[in-house]
Amino acid sequence: MAADTPAPTDTEPLIQVEKFNYAYGDNQVLFDVDLNMRSEDVTALIGPSGCGKSTLLRSINRINDLVETARVVSGKIKIDGIDLYAPDVDVINLRRNVGMVFQKYNPFPRSIFENAVYGLRVAGIKDRHDLEEAAERSLRSAALWDEVKDRLHEVATGLSGGQQQRLCIARAIALQPRILLMDEPCAALDPIATARIEELIHQLRGQYTFVIVTHNMEQAKRIADRTAFFYKGRLIEEDDTMNIFHHPREQQTEAYITGRLA
Amino acid sequence: MNSTPTNDNPFAGDSSGIQQRETAARWGLRVGSYIVVLITVAIMLHIFVKGAPVVFRSQWPFVNTQFLTELPATLHVIEDQQGNHIETDVNGADAVKKKLGDHFRAEKTISYSGGGILGPIVGTALLVIVSVGVALFLGVACAIYLSEYAKHGKFLEMVRLAILNLAGVPSVVFGLFGLGAFVLTAPRFVGVPAERSVFAIPLGFTTISFEGWDTCVLSGGFTLAFVILPVIITASEQCLQAVPQGFRETSMALGATRWQTIRYSVLPFATPGILTSSILGIARAAGETAPIMFTAALAFKDKLPWQKDLPPLPADASIFAHWEQSVSRFLGIFTESVQALPYHIYTLAAKIPQNEYAERAQYGSVFVFLVLVASLAASSVLLRKRLRAKYRW
Numbered sequence: 215m216a217a218d219t220p221a222p223t224d225t226e227p228l229i230q231v232e233k234f235n236y237a238y239g240d241n242q243v244l245f246d247v248d249l250n251m252r253s254e255d256v257t258a259l260i261g262p263s264g265c266g267k268s269t270l271l272r273s274i275n276r277i278n279d280l281v282e283t284a285r286v287v288s289g290k291i292k293i294d295g296i297d298l299y300a301p302d303v304d305v306i307n308l309r310r311n312v313g314m315v316f317q318k319y320n321p322f323p324r325s326i327f328e329n330a331v332y333g334l335r336v337a338g339i340k341d342r343h344d345l346e347e348a349a350e351r352s353l354r355s356a357a358l359w360d361e362v363k364d365r366l367h368e369v370a371t372g373l374s375g376g377q378q379q380r381l382c383i384a385r386a387i388a389l390q391p392r393i394l395l396m397d398e399p400c401a402a403l404d405p406i407a408t409a410r411i412e413e414l415i416h417q418l419r420g421q422y423t424f425v426i427v428t429h430n431m432e433q434a435k436r437i438a439d440r441t442a443f444f445y446k447g448r449l450i451e452e453d454d455t456m457n458i459f460h461h462p463r464e465q466q467t468e469a470y471i472t473g474r475l476a
Numbered sequence: 477m478n479s480t481p482t483n484d485n486p487f488a489g490d491s492s493g494i495q496q497r498e499t500a501a502r503w504g505l506r507v508g509s510y511i512v513v514l515i516t517v518a519i520m521l522h523i524f525v526k527g528a529p530v531v532f533r534s535q536w537p538f539v540n541t542q543f544l545t546e547l548p549a550t551l552h553v554i555e556d557q558q559g560n561h562i563e564t565d566v567n568g569a570d571a572v573k574k575k576l577g578d579h580f581r582a583e584k585t586i587s588y589s590g591g592g593i594l595g596p597i598v599g600t601a602l603l604v605i606v607s608v609g610v611a612l613f614l615g616v617a618c619a620i621y622l623s624e625y626a627k628h629g630k631f632l633e634m635v636r637l638a639i640l641n642l643a644g645v646p647s648v649v650f651g652l653f654g655l656g657a658f659v660l661t662a663p664r665f666v667g668v669p670a671e672r673s674v675f676a677i678p679l680g681f682t683t684i685s686f687e688g689w690d691t692c693v694l695s696g697g698f699t700l701a702f703v704i705l706p707v708i709i710t711a712s713e714q715c716l717q718a719v720p721q722g723f724r725e726t727s728m729a730l731g732a733t734r735w736q737t738i739r740y741s742v743l744p745f746a747t748p749g750i751l752t753s754s755i756l757g758i759a760r761a762a763g764e765t766a767p768i769m770f771t772a773a774l775a776f777k778d779k780l781p782w783q784k785d786l787p788p789l790p791a792d793a794s795i796f797a798h799w800e801q802s803v804s805r806f807l808g809i810f811t812e813s814v815q816a817l818p819y820h821i822y823t824l825a826a827k828i829p830q831n832e833y834a835e836r837a838q839y840g841s842v843f844v845f846l847v848l849v850a851s852l853a854a855s856s857v858l859l860r861k862r863l864r865a866k867y868r869w
Contacts, residue, residue, distance in 0.1 A: 277729050282627055310731035320722040322741055333730035336740065382726070389731060 228253040228293060228423050229274065229393065235287035236269055236278075242287060243269050245447045251440070253392075256415065256424040258438035258455065260431060262475065265444040267427050271395050274298070274425065275312040276305050293393070310337065313386030313422075317398040319379035321370035326353075326362050329370045329381055333389040348388050355421075356384035357414050376407025380414065387422070394418075396426040400433065412437050431471055435459055443467045445475070520846075527843025530836050543592040543840055547778060548820070551590030551833055555582045563833075565590050587828045588776060588820075589837040593844060598780055599693075599814030600762050600848075603772060606697025606810065607704060607761045612754050614701070615708030619750075622709075623716040624738055643706035648766035654699030655770040660688040662695070691813045693781065696772020703767050704757040711753030715746040748863030755856030759849045765818040773819035775827065781812040817845045 227250035236244035244266045251257045259267035272278040273291060276298060290297045298308060310333070321329045328335075330349040339345060349366070353359040358380045362373070370381055379399060386394060396415075400408040415424060415437050428434050434441050435455060442452040443466075451464045462468040469475035489495065531540050552569040554562045556579040564572050573580050618639075626632045661674050669676040669685035677684040689695045719742050727737040765773075782805055789797055824838045 275729060277725055280725060280728060306731050306733060309729055314726075314729040316722060316726060316729075318722060320720065320726055322723060322726075323745065332727070332732075332740070336727070336730065336732040336736045385726075385730065 226253075226295075227251055229425070230290075230292040230295075231270070232290045232292065234270070234273070234289035234291060236266075236273060237285055237287050238281065239283040243447050244273075246289070247444075247449045249442055249449055249452055251423065251425060253423050254420050255439045256419060256426065256437055258434035258441045259425065259427045259444060260429070260434050260441060260470070261444035261450075262470065263429075266447040267442075267444045268397055270444075271397055271425060271427050272314075274393070274395055275309050275314050277309070277314060279305065310389050311391050312393045312395060313389060313391035314395045315379070315382050315386055315397070315399050317401045319375060319382050319402060321373075321378050321381050321385070323369060323371050325367045326370045326373070326381060327366040330384050330388055332385055337389070352384040352388035353381075355387055355418065356380045357410070357417065358384055374407070376403050376410055379403060379407070379411060383411075383414065387418070392423060394422045394424050396424065398427050398429060401429065408433070431459070443470060445470070523839065523842055523846055526835075526839035527846075530840030531843055540840075544597070544844070545594055546592035547595045547780070548588045548593060548776065548815070548837075549591035549778075550588070551586045551837075553584050553586065553833065554580065555584075557581050563590070586831065586833045588824060589828070589833045593817070593820060593837075593841050595777055595780060595815040596817040596820040596841065597844070597848075599773070599816040600818075602693045602781065602809065602814060603696050603700060603768060603816055604758050604761050606693055607700035608754060608758050610698055610701035611704045611708050611757060611761075612750075615705050616712050616750060618705075618709050619712035619716060620738060620743075623713050624734065624742065639706050639709050642702070643710070646766075647703055647764050648769075650699055650703050651767040651770050653702070654695055654767055658689050658695035658698050659691055659771055661686050662689050662698075664689060689811065691770070691772055691774075693772055693810045693812060693814055696768040696814075696816075697810075699767045699771045700761045700764060703764055704761050707760060708750075708753055708757050711756075712746070712750045715749030715753070716742060718749065719745045748860050751863070752856045752860045755852055755859070759852050762845075762849055762852075763818055765822055768816055768819060772813055773816045774813050775815075775819070775823045777813070777815050781809040781814055782806070784808055784812070817841060817848075821845065 229249075229251040231247050231249040234244055234247040235242060247266075247270060249270075259271060261267050269278060273286075274293075278284045286299050290299065292298065293312070296303070322332065327346075327349055330352055331339075331345045334345060334348055339348075350359060350363075353362060358377060361377060362381075370378065373381065379402075383394075383399075400411050403411065412433065415426075418424075424437075426434075426438065438455045440452065441455045441458040443450045443458065443462075443464075445466050451458065451462060451467045453463070458467060459471055462471065466475060531543055532538055533540055549565050552564050552566060554564065554569065554572050554576070556562070556576050558579070559581075562572055562576075569583065573583070622632065622635060626635070660672075663684050663686050665682045666685045666687070667682065669683055670687045673685040673687035675686040723741045723745070724737055727741040728734070732740070784805065786801055786805060789801060821838060821841050824834055824841065828834055
C-alpha cells in the first residue's frame with residue numbers, strides 16, 4: 215500500500231492541480247486552478263461558501279464522481295505526476311490511498327470495531343488478527359484507543375460527537391493512505407472537541423499529507439503550513455499561512471481574512 | 477375586523493368570521509376522523525361478533541379445532557320430528573338417520589359449509605410464499621437499480637411511470653394476464669411438447685415448450701407478485717433513499733465499490749423498512765381474489781397440495797428413490813391448484829344458496845382471514861420497531 219513507497223523529495227509537489235476547470239452540468243465552479251501541495255504539509259483551503267474549495271477537495275479522491283452532473287471541463291489533478299482522471303486510474307485504488315473525513319461525523323451504525331476496519335474489510339482482508347491489529351493501530355493514532363478499548367463492540371453512534379469524528383479519522387487512516395482530505399472536520403463540533411481534533415492533526419503531521427477545508431480562519435492559522443484562498447471558483451492566493459494572514463498580497467484575501475468579504 | 481371590543485381589554489375575543497371559520501374547520505376535520513374510526517370499529521365488531529363464535533368455544537379447548545384443521549366438506553343437516561337439527565358429514569348421515577328411525581323428518585345438504593378451512597388457509601399461505609418471494613426479489617432488485625445505479629433522465633422517468641401505471645392496473649386485469657401468460661404460455665421443460673404448445677425449443681435431452689403451467693400455485697403466485705410489485709418497489713426505494721447519503725460517500729471514500737457500499741452500508745439500514753413493506757405486500761397478496769380466480773384457485777378441492785397419489789415405491793427401493801420421491805412431492809406442491817381464503821369466502825357468499833349454515837362458514841372464514849392478516853400487519857410493526865432500535869443513526 216501507499217506507506218511502502220518512499221516519500222518524494224521536497225522539491226517535487228505531491229499533489230499538482232493544473233489549469234483545473236470543473237463544472238456541475240453547465241454551471242462551472244472551478245476556473246483554471248493551479249495549486250501545488252507538498253508532501254507532508256498541511257494545506258488549508260479557505261474562502262467563502264460556494265467558492266469551490268470543497269469541490270476541489272472532493273475532486274482529489276474523485277468522490278465528487280458520485281454527483282451525477284459533475285464533470286472535469288479541462289485540466290488535471292496529479293498525484294506523484296499521475297493524472298487522477300486518466301482512463302486507467304481505478305478510483306477504488308485511488309480512494310484507498312487518499313483518505314477522507316467529512317464535515318458531519320457519520321460513523322456507520324455498527325460497532326466501533328467494525329467502523330475502524332471497514333476499509334480493510336471491503337479491501338478483502340478477513341484475518342481476524344490482522345483486523346484487530348489494524349483497528350488498535352488506527353484507533354491509537356486517532357487518540358481514541360484509551361477511550362474505547364473496553365467497548366470496541368458497542369455501537370459507534372453511542373460515542374460523543376468528538377469521539378465519533380476521531381473514529382472517522384481512525385477509519386480513514388486504517389488504510390494507511392498518504393493523503394488525508396478533511397472537509398470542515400470540526401464544523402459540527404464544540405470548541406473542546408475541536409481542540410482535540412486539531413491536536414490530533416498536529417500529532418499526525420508528517421505522517422500524512424493533509425488538505426483541510428475550513429471556514430475557521432483561526433483554525434487555519436493554528437494548523438496549516440500553507441493556505442490557499444479561493445473566491446468565486448478561482449484561486450486568488452496561495453502562500454505560507456503566516457504570509458497569507460499577515461502580509462496578503464491580494465486585496466480580496468485581506469478583505470476576506472478581516473471579515474469584510476463574505 | 478368589523479366588530480370592536482366592547483370592554484377595555486384589547487385582547488378580548490370577538491365573534492368575527494375568522495374565529496367561526498376556524499371552529500368550523502376544526503369540527504369538520506374532527507367529524508371526518510370520527511367517521512373513519514367508527515367505520516373501522518363497525519367492520520371489526522361485525523366480523524368479531526359473527527365470526528368469533530364459529531372459531532371459539534366456551535368449553536375446553538376453547539377453539540373449534542375442527543374448523544382450523546379440516547378440509548371444507550358438504551354439511552348434512554338432519555331434522556327430527558321434534559324440530560331438532562343434527563349436523564353431520566356425508567359419512568355420518570346414514571348412521572344418524574338409522575338411529576332416528578321414525579323420528580326422521582328431513583335432511584338438507586349445504587355445500588362447502590361443513591368441515592373446516594384448512595385447505596384455503598394452506599393455499600393462501602403457499603400463494604403468499606411464492607408471490608412475496610418473486611416480488612421481493614424483483615422489487616428489491618428494481619428499487620436498488622433505480623435508487624443507486626440509474627442516472628436521472630428520460631429512461632428513469634419512463635420506468636417510474638411504468639411502475640405507477642402498474643399500481644393502477646385493476647387486479648382482474650392481472651388475473652387475465654396471468655391466465656394468458658402463466659397458465660397458457662409460460663415455458664416449461666417437457667419430454668414431448670403438448671399439442672397446445674405455442675412454441676417449442678428442442679434441447680436434445682429435453683424440450684423447452686411454451687405450453688403454460690396450468691392453474692397452479694406457481695401461476696397464481698407469479699400473478700400476485702405483479703400485483704404487489706409496485707407497492708414493494710416504491711416502498712423499497714423510499715427506504716433506500718432514507719439512508720443518509722453520507723453513508724454512501726463515506727463507504728466509497730474508504731475504497732468500497734458501489735455494490736460493496738450497497739451491500740454493507742445501505743441495504744442493512746434499509747432492510748427494516750423493506751421488510752415492513754413486504755409484510756404489507758403479504759397482506760395485499762393474501763387478500764386479492766381476482767388475480768387468482770383464473771390462475772390458481774379452485775372452489776373446492778378435497779386434498780391438500782401434498783396429498784398426491786404417487787406410485788408406491790417397491791419395498792426394496794433405495795434411499796435415493798425415497799429421497800427423489802420426497803423432492804418431487806415437495807415440488808409438486810407448487811404445481812397443484814389450491815383453494816384460497818378470499819376465493820373460498822367468495823364461493824361461500826355468492827355461489828351457494830344462503831342460509832344460516834352457509835353464513836356461519838362465511839363469517840368463520842372471514843374472521844380467521846382477518847386475524848391472519850391483522851397479525852401479519854402487527855408483526856410488521858413490531859419487526860420495524862425492533863430493527864429500528866438496532867440500526868439508529
